[in-house]
Amino acid sequence: MSSHAPEPASPATAPGSPEPLRVLILGAAGQLGVELQRSFSVHAEVTALDRHGLDLSAEQQIREAVRRASPQVILNAAAYTAVDRAESEPDLAMAINAHAPRILAEEALRLNALLVHYSTDYVFDGNKPGPWTEADLPHPLNVYGATKLAGEEAIRALGGRYLIFRTSWVYAPHGKNFLLTMLRLGRERDRLSIVDDQQGAPTTARELAQATHSVVSGSLASHFGTPEHWSGLYHMTCSGSTTWYGFAQAIFQRAAQLLHQPSPELVPIPSSQYPTPASRPQNSVLSNALLAERFGLRLAPWPAALDAAVAELRGR
């Protein structure tokens, strides 16, 4: 995060109690799940469940796992994120991205816990020249976006204490993502064609996790007023924007400097030359103004966050 971020309230104790905060992290093996564990484990008592610990397509398992952990905060980093595959598995995508969040919201309400959930820039159709705000009308172009939107709506309809963070183009030095795919393809091929007519904000899981920690700690410590003031939906991405082609250029510049990996020739192409099962929005840049206004928080510019991710790869 940039220096604009407030210091996280530390240690993350339960409000009015010397006991560490009980935090349940779901999707613990995913890109964001790994980074949330890093950010929260220092001060909180974390229960982290991956798919083997909890299958989010099984309602009763979800209820039992939440009741067993009895958390004060639930961080749901799990999702059906295979955007193209979702076109042929809409029911499974809906179960993980919409039904499971509804059940989590019901259980959170029962425990008076805070539910933190993540959504996507793909709730928008991309037909807006400037950054999308939280007040803009969603209109997903693909099944993944529709199921994520249904998840948001299910949580909002229940109305407990919740934070939904819509983010975009998530990557990390681990997991499955554009950064690691580019580095692999760059080692295998001399020439890569990359889509240059979709605009978005690459965002590291690390930035998201740190920002989440900051917002959650501050909110529970009443730094942002009562829950009526802060509970809600926010956009949360690294600042700035680029295209996939621009992102690839930036990756290979850093790979050459820091990883001594030779760069392939990069060829910008329109989306029409790279057909995929799922349509994607042309402009999915999100405005982070509300996050800044409500929590005094700005994530790093995307090139700086990329520097940090590639530096972490070099350290391995």
Ligand SMILES: NC(=O)c1ccc[n+]([C@@H]2O[C@H](COP(=O)([O-])OP(=O)(O)OC[C@H]3O[C@@H](n4cnc5c(N)ncnc54)[C@H](OP(=O)(O)O)[C@@H]3O)[C@@H](O)[C@H]2O)c1
């Ligand atoms: N990745 C992006 O570009 C992007 C963009 C915008 C928003 N987001 C949102 O950001 C959040 C974090 O995404 P991410 O990039 O960290 O995703 P990720 O790396 O794909 O992690 C998602 C995790 O959810 C798990 N999962 C899937 N189905 C499950 C099930 N039935 N039961 C339990 N766990 C299950 C996955 O397990 P397996 O690995 O075993 O399948 C995976 O570990 C998600 O809400 C996502 O929708 C992501």
